[in-house]
Amino acid sequence: MKPKVIEISLLFIFFIFSLDLFGQDLRIVSISPSTTEIIFALGLGDFLVGVDSFSNYPPETEKIEKVGTFSQPNLEKIISLKPDIVFATGLEQNPTVARLKRAGLKVYTVDPANIKELFQNILEIGKITQREREARKLIFKMSKDLSKIERKIANIEFSQRPKVFLEIWYSPLITCGKNSYIDEMISLAGGINIAQNIKRKFSRISQELVIKESPEIIIISYMQNQERAREFVLSRYGWDSITAVKKNRVYADINPDLILRPGPRIIEGIKELYKRFYGENFD
Structure with a gap:
């Protein structure tokens, strides 16, 4: 098994064993607009206790506590909200992710290189938050729409x-x-x-x-x-x-x-x- 696959598998197992912590009082912080949108799409908006200031969709995000910008999240603010899990992205946020992990927080990073990886990320978020059914429904709908697009483009x-x-x-x-x-x-x-x-x-x-x-x-x-x-x-x-x-x-x-x-x-x-x-x- 490739090292990257092993790393992902171990990370996923870690989250699976942590699910007993995620009950009705699940507390989520998202420091990336894309993960914020995924969380809302899975019906988890009510569990968001903090988002970055760039997270502006859907409109309900306006009422959620802001934890700094995308580039400069406020770590102290995030920690004070006592999240069960923080959702982030890669590249520019990698240093922040490392600091959050050192502070003892659980962090899941979404940084897809393609749409297949995006679907995998959505499914994993669904499993981590006990919303696997909703995640599969979302992926099915997106896949169905993609198939329509591919059929139309195939004629060009x-x-x-x-x-x-x-x-x-x-x-x-x-x-x-x-x-x-x-x-x-x-x-x-x-x-x-x-x-x-x-x-x-x-x-x-x-x-x-x-x-x-x-x-x-x-x-x-x-x-x-x-x-x-x-x-x-x-x-x-x-x-x-x-x-x-x-x-x-x-x-x-x-x-x-x-x-x-x-x-x-x-x-x-x-x-x-x-x-x-x-x-x-x-x-």
Whole structure:
């Protein structure tokens, strides 16, 4: 058995043996918007005693105690809430996760590289919190919606699919590589990620490479202002030669949370991408 599989198995066994602590008084803290959305989708919103300040969906999160930002959670505040378990994500939150564990708290990290791993995370959260039935129902619904999307995209010839650049941040210029769930979203929506050969999940990319690839679609994932986004892109030297810019196919009108949060609304994000790629609603 591979070391990573053994590690995951031992971690899961640890949580299983801890389930006797999780009764009607279960206390949950989530320091990641994506895990907050998963917890609510499993019907566990009433057990949330703390969330990060970026957790803004569903609207019920507004009434929950805030425990700092996504990047800088307040450890003292989290500890004071006496959670049975803390849900977090990886990458930027890894140092926080380590500190929480050193403080004796149980922490479960959700950091899926693809949709299959997201489904696994949802199921594990369901098992940990005694909501396995709800988790399986959610996964079934999401899988069913995905199948519909895949059937529709299967009819589009690969040569007819648009080249896409999805901009996660502008300074430095950040995009998604082939090992990311966002790359998979682009593919499922019928697009071709121009950064699919970049091995890292999220990576810097040079403006020269974007210009060379000349994507037909540009998605700005951090800005919801269509006109401003186009002006922003046009201000970059050489970008006026890019197909997406010349054909006015620079989009900044998708709710970033549908793309940047690996959670239950990821299906909506794929449908929104499809709409920008092909100029029509999915349904």
